[in-house]
Amino acid sequence: DGGITQSPKYLFRKEGQNVTLSCEQNLNHDAMYWYRQDPGQGLRLIYYSQIVNDFQKGDIAEGYSVSREKKESFPLTVTSAQKNPTAFYLCASSIGQRGIAGYTFGSGTRLTVV
C-alpha cells in the first residue's frame, strides 16, 4: 500500500542536540511538506519542497533544516538553534503543490526536549 512513513513515532532529545526526523513516501508525489503542531493549535509550515534538490522556507523555518536528495525522502533536522522544539511534527506530500487530490499526511513524530 502507498503512503507516508514517519519515524520515529516518539523522540526524546537533550537540549543542545540536533535531531533528524525521517519522512519517506512511496506515492510518487512531487511535493513534500513539514508542519509543526503545538497542543490545541493549527498546522504551521516549516519547509516544503516541490522537486528534488529544491526546497523553500515556510512560516517558521528558523532552527530547522531539510534536504531533498531523493523524491521519496524529505528528512527534517531540528537544530539546537530551535528555541522551543517540543511539538508534534507532521510530514505531508501531494501530487502538486495545490494538492489536487489532497495532501497525504504521515502519522507524525512527537518530539520532546528533556
Add this chain to the structure above:
Amino acid sequence: GQQVMQIPQYQHVQEGEDFTTYCNSSTTLSNIQWYKQRPGGHPVFLIQLVKSGEVKKQKRLTFQFGEAKKNSSLHITATQTTDVGTYFCAGPENQGGKLIFGQGTELSVKP
C-alpha cells in the same frame, strides 16, 4: 498576506446534536479542502470542492462552497462520538499554490 480563518475554535455538543464549522478566506479560492484529525492522530483528507456554490455530502457530513468562492462550511447532522476531532479547511495560495490551512475547529461530543 492571504489568510484562511475558521470559526468556532471549539465546539462542544451533546451526541445527536448538529454541528457546523465555517471557513472564510481573505481572497477568492480555486478550491477548498477539508481535513479531519482525530485526537492523537494526523489530518486525513475528506473532500475537495471546486465549483461556486458546490454542495457535497458524505453520509452525515455536508460540505458547501460559497458562491463567491471565499467561504465554505462543514455541517454534521446528528453527531456521534466518532465525529470527535479537529476539522481543518484549506485553500491554495494565489501565488505559489501551496495550501493555507485554517486554525481548525475542535469538536467534542458528549455521549
